[in-house]
Amino acid sequence: MPTTSHPQTSDSVFPAHTPLVTEPLGLWGSFRAARRNLLGILPDLAVRQPMVSGRTGLRWHMVMDPDAIRRILLENVENYPKSRATKNILRPAIGDSLFIAEDAHWRWQRRTAAPVFSHRNVMALAPVMSAAAQRSIARIHESQGRPINLMDDMVRTTFDVISEVTFSDGDTFDSAAVHSAIDAYISAAGRISLMDMVGMPDWIPRPSRIFGGPAVQQMKQVADQAIEDRRARGPSDVPDLLDLLLAGEDPETKRRMNTSELRDNILTFIVAGHETTALTLAWSLYLCAFDPQVQARARIEAQQALQGDPNGITNLPFLRQIVDEALRLYPPAGILSRTAQAPDTLCGREVKAGDTVMIPIYALHRHHQLWENPNAFDPERFADRKAINRYAYLPFGDGPRICIGASFALQEAILILAHLLANFEFSLVEDCPPELVMILTLRPDNGIWLRARPVHDASE
Template sequence: MIQPPKPPSRPDKVSLWQYAKLFREDILSAQPARLYRAWMAEFRTPFFRSYLINQPDLVKRVLKERPDDFPKSTRVNEGLRPLLGNSVFVTNGDVWKRQRRIIDPAFEGGRLRETFAAMWDASEAAAARLDTKVGQEVEVEAETSHAAADVIFRTLFSLPIEHHLARGVFEEFRAYQRSQPILNIAAFIPLPTWMPRLFRKDTKQSAARIRALITELTQTRADAIAAGTAPNDLATKIMTTADPETGERFSTEEMVDQVAIFFLAGHETSASTLAWALYLMALYPEWQDKLADEAQVLEACDFGVMSKLKLSRDVFRETLRLYPPVPMMVRENNCPETMRKRDVRKGSQLVISPWHLHRHTRLWDNPDGFDPGRWHTENGKTCQREAFIPFSAGARVCPGAGFAMIEGPLILSRILRDYNVTVGPEPVPVAHLTVRSKNGIHLKITRRER
């Protein structure tokens, strides 16, 4: 059976500085093969200790049972602050809880139905763009990035990607995505708060330009809300929602922080998963044909059609398993812990890695194989509950998880309804801000014969 590609394994033992260099270049290929079968692994540096935890009950303890005792690590988040400021992605404690109280109502179940028309229009636009490239080899990460950014702006600000501000954010973000490593030196060396952080000049400049464009979008929307002319989209919902405990709303600066993470999380993660899903469909044409047949129900904009895209949902979920867009999450324990009879000191870094957990050889049947049918097996159902966390889990689960599980299968099905994809060069997964291909994902696009 053809297996999806895995990143190359590194030697099990490397020096701290070798590991730091590998980690900076690519977080995935820095990981030794033994971590795919370990329940827990310890990594020591002169400054702190970190622990990779794959054992489901330990993951549950950290993410679900006691999230306040295991806040997000500020070390890892340092690298994202030029763009994200104090967004909900990087904050902890009472600040984070206040932000979620304001944000969560915008993503409640009923809102998915309200945003579906915008997703539908974005999927139609994505198909139309591909129609101009029939017969060509296409770099599909660029196409899925375009489509996912279009979804974000249509649902958040009721603007298509062609709007000059939306396009400006999208184009500037493409430069930022490749310039920003997932970790900077603060992840390895504890720096005092007064010391300037070391960011590449182009990274800081790109982040500043993105935030300036988002500020203009946000201020324009605030003016429309004041005038009573704002559309009823996600931005309006969030900006007009008051914290039920304090009555406060987001300031313009706070809203810019949140829009930045909505764009990063909602655009980057969806684009990554869609691109890998298309690659897998090219690799497994029998599944591609199944999804194309199923997609014939996509005739008119009707939210009810999503209940009929069952195979597409299974394929998208399997893609999230094999290529989780956020490969690692880092927490920090606030108090001494004991895990697998090890004493874990206060302040240690706890790494929860969907990349390893989703391919763990002691949990999953055929962990490296592509098998969308696994979700209907006993092993698949058990692992979905205990070892499948593409959107994190517990209190900090991504508020847009339900959003992504509508958007992804819809766009995937819409593309495959009309087009066939065939494989090009084998892509190599690497981690930038999300799991991408080292040199892009190149597929040939042809028109599907019905």
């Protein structure tokens, strides 16, 4: 398995990245690498060629060509549902929620949930995000210049946000226990199974996915009770996510979500809605520490914007560029996996029904034909978004299944980042670089360790 290269100081050329494999791994080698870190199966050819194909039990294709990706995600999307392995991993925890469902069952849920994430509703959540940022600032102050794991604190901060916007009225719902139960399940069940790689039928149990079942079932029962209690009590004075989903209905069929459908989608939003944003924030802070000049410029912008409005997020273009670049270098969803339903042609190559078709976002975002100096941290590349090929940059996917919470995640990341940079100067911790590991999401396996110095101290 490849090792991860890291900068030891801000003078290093590139921020943390993983060199890709240059030799065929074979079935057993691929299985061992994928169990440890999915980045370990990505070939170096994936950042240099438009498409790479092979067979590891099942036939597979990695697609990095923007036109072919557009076909997969938009033009012929019905032919490329989420892979069976992805569904098998997640369904026991989040059921047939928006993330898993297909066809008509997905469409009516999407229509029902879309208004919840309208621009108006998302903007109204800015005070909740700012309040969570202030609590983070207080915790960081307590470090008094000692190294602090910002990954852990960003998880706590974004979990504060998603908990408040989901269950804001004092429900007897232990959201932390919900996250713990799902995280335990994913840690055990989220790793690739050899049975999946060789294409064994879904009805054959995967031993690792039996683990954590009781905790997940108990979590679902608690969530169901909280939903029924809210349904009986009525909405909060200021509607939260649960209220909006309870009131939501499919504009075409007038169908509303039942308790199990509400629960599966709430659990999906709680887990996906905070971890991906926490990762984006932690990587953004790491990159700012990596490049002090970028950090200084971002701090000026943040301080000026927040002086007029502590919830201000409308005039932070450079912070948006930093977040965009963090999502390019460290996309939370590092690989999208699909299963072809019928024969197709991608990049002039035959794709057969049953083939696994992967879009390795990590490789796509570092492709040498699509990005100049792809491993470098350069937020200026996003100064002109129109110059970037739409299907070369996919942190939230695209097409009809683009992430429903993308605007929520971006607003939260930019606003919290602004508060933190306005208050602290962050620096790298020598000999403690982040290590990239991807199971279901791309994480810093050993955390993001930085020093945080209050800005008023740094100026003295």
